[in-house]
Amino acid sequence: MDRIGDKWSVLVIVELASGPRRFRELQRAVEGISQRMLTLTVRRLERDGLITRTVLAAVPPQVTYDLTDRGASLTHLVKQLADWSLAHKDAIGDSREDYDRANPGNEIR
Amino acid sequence: MDRIGDKWSVLVIVELASGPRRFRELQRAVEGISQRMLTLTVRRLERDGLITRTVLAAVPPQVTYDLTDRGASLTHLVKQLADWSLAHKDAIGDSREDYDRANPGNEIR
Numbered sequence: 001m002d003r004i005g006d007k008w009s010v011l012v013i014v015e016l017a018s019g020p021r022r023f024r025e026l027q028r029a030v031e032g033i034s035q036r037m038l039t040l041t042v043r044r045l046e047r048d049g050l051i052t053r054t055v056l057a058a059v060p061p062q063v064t065y066d067l068t069d070r071g072a073s074l075t076h077l078v079k080q081l082a083d084w085s086l087a088h089k090d091a092i093g094d095s096r097e098d099y100d101r102a103n104p105g106n107e108i109r
Numbered sequence: 110m111d112r113i114g115d116k117w118s119v120l121v122i123v124e125l126a127s128g129p130r131r132f133r134e135l136q137r138a139v140e141g142i143s144q145r146m147l148t149l150t151v152r153r154l155e156r157d158g159l160i161t162r163t164v165l166a167a168v169p170p171q172v173t174y175d176l177t178d179r180g181a182s183l184t185h186l187v188k189q190l191a192d193w194s195l196a197h198k199d200a201i202g203d204s205r206e207d208y209d210r211a212n213p214g215n216e217i218r
Binding site: 040043044046047048049070073074077080081084088091092094095096099100103106108 | 149152153155156157158179182183186189190193197200201203204205208209212215217
């Protein structure tokens with residue numbers, strides 16, 4: 001379940017919902033993700049059977065990523081998650097500020 | 110977004126969807142959660158404005174937790190997430206075994 005809520009996994013799955021992508025295309029589409037984090041994220045998603053990694057015989061070899069059926073069955077849920085987060089982002093930020101003011105030095109920042 | 114996918118947050122939200130609970134009741138309902146993790150989880154959820162913490166004047170004082178409107182608006186999504194995870198748990202486990210066999214020593218276990 002942690003994978004599904006992981007921000008970078010969500011954004012990669014949402015991007016692949018529009019079709020197969022190469023690594024560079026994913027890196028451009030998923031704002032703010034480092035090369036290292038994208039490498040880890042696609043490996044985790046591949047390991048969970050949510051995406052496939054296909055190496056095309058070209059010079060240099062090209063790698064494309066695509067959703068599996070399992071990954072595709074998650075897309076609508078993940079999109080709703082992303083939409084909910086976006087819609088509540090500011091309000092959650094305000095709640096956190098209020099909480100931190102009322103509970104200075106709390107350890108859960 | 111990480112909060113929403115966090116396993117313990119999901120299980121606490123699903124439990125509170127059935128109504129307010131005291132700390133001990135939550136601890137019994139959410140299988141496998143330690144006291145420390147439950148304390149952290151309810152604080153994080155409170156900080157995000159997803160649950161409220163109410164102290165009842167009793168001896169000893171009683172604390173109850175309940176969903177806020179924002180928390181309640183998340184319940185259907187969180188339940189779908191929990192159901193999806195449960196439905197795909199074994200298949201994901203198999204995929205991980207296959208991946209680890211094909212990629213011995215990979216660092217993303």
